[in-house]
Amino acid sequence: MKVEQLIRKLPKAEQHIHIVGSTRPETLLWLADDGGLEKPFKTSRDVQNFFQFTSFPQFINAYCTIVDCITKENQFERITYEMLESEAQCNVQYVEASFSPLDHVLRGLDYGKMLDAANRGIDRARMDFAIECNLRIDLVRNYGPEKGMEILDWVESKNDNIISVDLGGSEERFPAKQYKSVYQRAKKIGLHLVAHAGEAAGPDSIWQAVTELEVEHIGHGVTAIHEPKLMEHLKKRNITIEACPTSNVRTRVVNTIKDHPIKVFNDLGLAVTVNTDDPSMFGTDMNNEYLQLHHQLGFSLQELFKFSLNAVDSSFLPEESKSKMRKSFMKTCNRILNEK
Numbered sequence: 001m002k003v004e005q006l007i008r009k010l011p012k013a014e015q016h017i018h019i020v021g022s023t024r025p026e027t028l029l030w031l032a033d034d035g036g037l038e039k040p041f042k043t044s045r046d047v048q049n050f051f052q053f054t055s056f057p058q059f060i061n062a063y064c065t066i067v068d069c070i071t072k073e074n075q076f077e078r079i080t081y082e083m084l085e086s087e088a089q090c091n092v093q094y095v096e097a098s099f100s101p102l103d104h105v106l107r108g109l110d111y112g113k114m115l116d117a118a119n120r121g122i123d124r125a126r127m128d129f130a131i132e133c134n135l136r137i138d139l140v141r142n143y144g145p146e147k148g149m150e151i152l153d154w155v156e157s158k159n160d161n162i163i164s165v166d167l168g169g170s171e172e173r174f175p176a177k178q179y180k181s182v183y184q185r186a187k188k189i190g191l192h193l194v195a196h197a198g199e200a201a202g203p204d205s206i207w208q209a210v211t212e213l214e215v216e217h218i219g220h221g222v223t224a225i226h227e228p229k230l231m232e233h234l235k236k237r238n239i240t241i242e243a244c245p246t247s248n249v250r251t252r253v254v255n256t257i258k259d260h261p262i263k264v265f266n267d268l269g270l271a272v273t274v275n276t277d278d279p280s281m282f283g284t285d286m287n288n289e290y291l292q293l294h295h296q297l298g299f300s301l302q303e304l305f306k307f308s309l310n311a312v313d314s315s316f317l318p319e320e321s322k323s324k325m326r327k328s329f330m331k332t333c334n335r336i337l338n339e340k
Ligand SMILES: [Zn+2]
Pocket: 016, 018, 168, 196, 219, 277
């Protein structure tokens, strides 16, 4: 069997994917139509061209365009369902997906109705593809800690399927340490703690997320490579690095997959998972991530499968579900590798 086919069959789990960044090109056209909006693209090909950004600011600009096109709460049902349909096509069986409610509330949408719509998409996907999904609430640094507290008020009033907070946005301009009390409160109300760090800023940004916010996972974490002491700390504390290789190439955090530090992190024994971040915008999916890591960095199928297991073990599922999923993953993987 070809390596592509084997990778397609490997069971997987994803921890770092943004619902909005999963919007398919044809769905973006539908959103614009549904909202009666004038947009600079008429066909899926136009949208694909629009997604050919070559820098982080261009990426943010494209991301904001999608956010602008979401004008009704129920549109989240289709976007979320399709995100999970695409994941299921890569044999991803569990997803933790980020959702940034304030982006949309500022455009007049209702938090509770959006959450209900996303959960309807999750319920339908569970029925159709037997895939599970929980949500992470991205506070987005740029809004500041006061808004972060307000978002936690919303989560306290309605938290269906929400398991953690996350912190995207501009790392350089809005340091993580400003969010210390927000994260302390999030922990108190039972949420897990994750932050994007070390993507657009240096190791200090990761140190802040780890020491001030006490996160369990770091989104990206690329720049940890510059500081052995930090990598040692991440390992000692068993903090998971959610690597997003293609995303990092597309936004020019690294030049090529070959330059990505995932190999070093893995060799040092850090807990690393593989993720797509914004698959539709980056023209990737989980199969492609695994395939690129195999071709460009020489990861074997066994090593790739270890990333799947890491994603289960470090997920925020209850222990019982984790061990059930782990067993099922092992069974499938052994069968695939024996068939080979
Ligand atoms: Zn992200």
